[in-house]
């Protein structure tokens with residue numbers, strides 16, 4: 117196991133150490149806004165104690181990253197595979213354009229979480245937000261699943277404004293009694309038995325990382341949001 | 357309704373005395389213009405479907421065909437051209453945004469044509485490129501500010517990664533999807549042969565082309581299609597696409613109907629799903645954010661590849677470039693408003709952005725004034741049409757030029773500006789297998805190599821004429837240029853004198 121103490125270290129030094137390390141297990145201590153940790157890295161188990169900076173696990177290619185703390189913007193940007201578990205909140209654009217792997221956030225996510233998430237063949241991205249999400253959740257979403265659990269929040273819908281703007285694939289699932297305002301191309305429905313089965317799987321996983329009882333979370337109602345078309349702009353153009 | 361009727365713009369003229377009814381034109385035209393009329397035993401044409409791509413003209417064995425502009429005319433009106441009237445009818449009928457392709461065809465000024473190049477006479481000798489060595493190699497990337505020595509006085513290698521080009525010309529971004537597999541194959545092969553680079557565009561990299569990696573620039577755009585670790589590792593350079601000259605400020609959108617087979621695989625999105633690139637990268641709202649994307653890519657690839665940032669030429673391009681030069685990027689790419697595209701809203705193509713000549717001159721000056729020109733290399737595109745444009749661009753301050761439309765023409769494009777219809781008869785802007793196979797990658801490659809070699813030779817001749825034997829000595833050498841028929845403001849922005857001064 118490799119231990120990295122971030123104190124007085126520049127991000128490039130930390131990045132180099134991780135890239136060049138033969139160790140599978142890495143513990144990063146005293147992390148204080150150090151950016152780009154594990155960018156493009158695969159095949160490692162990384163524990164981060166502290167607050168990693170922007171673009172944690174961008175282009176991640178199959179690592180397990182556990183953050184004991186909160187994360188900042190663009191966690192898992194264009195992530196391809198792996199899992200990121202955040203024992204706190206995460207900033208804006210969490211899971212931007214992620215194509216595969218999973219991100220679990222114990223608390224809240226900022227604006228534009230899950231923006232442009234997409235799925236492809238065996239790649240299926242999963243973003244689970246334990247608390248609430250900011251505005252523009254799942255903007256341009258093309259695939260995968262975003263689950264907002266709203267645990268320990270007093271928000272009515274657990275999301276901000278403009279949820280699912282430009283969404284054309286995938287699913288957003290909200291655990292709430294009320295639906296937020298939605299753009300016209302979004303179809304919403306109460307979760308059915310099949311949905312609940314899928315949801316429960318992720319809720320169990322969430323509880324396995326952060327504690328809590330799955331059945332307490334499953335008690336409340338869930339809404340499933342999908343897009344009405346994979347081709348939202350088809351009617352927009354006329355050829356010259 | 358009768359008001360929706362638009363008289364065909366072109367007429368297909370067939371010389372009946374030459375036509376031998378071989379039906380080649382019928383087979384060659386994917387738009388279905390030509391047909392054999394069995395009853396009368398003659399070939400007929402439906403010119404309403406004609407896009408004027410000249411495929412039939414070029415393949416007719418007896419030279420029986422020509423395409424001419426129709427002389428059908430509305431009442432003449434200098435304000436309301438036939439084109440503007442046609443656009444109104446189209447939009448009134450469909451309610452749609454007008455879509456077109458290739459570069460801005462409007463008669464806006466081409467500054468290259470108002471700039472002339474110097475030559476040496478008497479007082480300094482010109483150089484003959486046929487007898488004397490001429491250096492056209494350029495290196496793209498950030499150049500260190502200072503020479504660093506270790507304690508023994510030895511020079512420490514502090515050079516960052518560079519792209520080495522045998523000549524200051526590269527093939528600019530065109531995605532697989534917007535152009536065909538065979539077009540990409542031609543570009544990749546030619547780039548390798550020439551010792552230059554081609555660019556994947558934002559559609560990912562087909563698995564067959566990973567082997568051309570050392571001559572490939574991979575693009576990362578807002579949709580991040582096909583972007584993953586192996587892709588980033590595959591190229592010699594990573595280009596972040598912020599904007600493009602034909603459509604600055606708006607995103608891209610490849611309709612689901614074109615996301616088929618290998619295109620779906622290369623973009624890593626399901627068949628039939630629209631490929632939407634949002635207008636901005638939603639993780640970049642500032643130069644600080646851009647720096648973040650630049651460094652996340654550098655971290656992901658271990659600082660082994662220069663990172664380029666491509667922007668469209670717009671009003672404040674020099675301020676933007678100054679920011680990019682401070683973001684950690686190694687190369688700035690500026691695409692002028694005449695740059696081509698596979699599909700763009702017509703209004704944007706024809707009205708948004710500024711000419712590359714002015715953008716380049718002001719960016720180069722701004723970076724020099726701020727003392728940060730060495731932080732970055734400058735690459736320009738957006739209608740570089742010939743070797744003289746390249747020379748002028750380099751003398752205005754560019755390190756290298758990107759060509760795309762010219763490269764397509766080398767492969768057979770006849771500039772019909774109908775790429776967005778997906779039925780390119782020359783096998784370029786299409787995914788229809790029978791059409792794609794019309795472009796032979798070997799021949800495409802050879803023609804690209806010929807074009808770039810010819811330009812390079814011309815560049816050497818023009819350099820020699822100026823008494824310059826190295827492209828580096830031409831870079832930013834604006835004294836080698838003069839303007840003709842330009843006003844004072846234009847000369848000031850271009851940083852050149854008027855001819856005769």
Ligand code: SF4
Nearest residue numbers: 375376378379381416
């Ligand atoms: S290709 Fe030429 S000769 Fe053959 S049918 Fe067409 S017009 Fe006639």
Ligand code: SF4
Nearest residue numbers: 769770772773775780
């Ligand atoms: S690429 Fe093909 S469709 Fe596009 S302008 Fe050229 S010939 Fe026409």
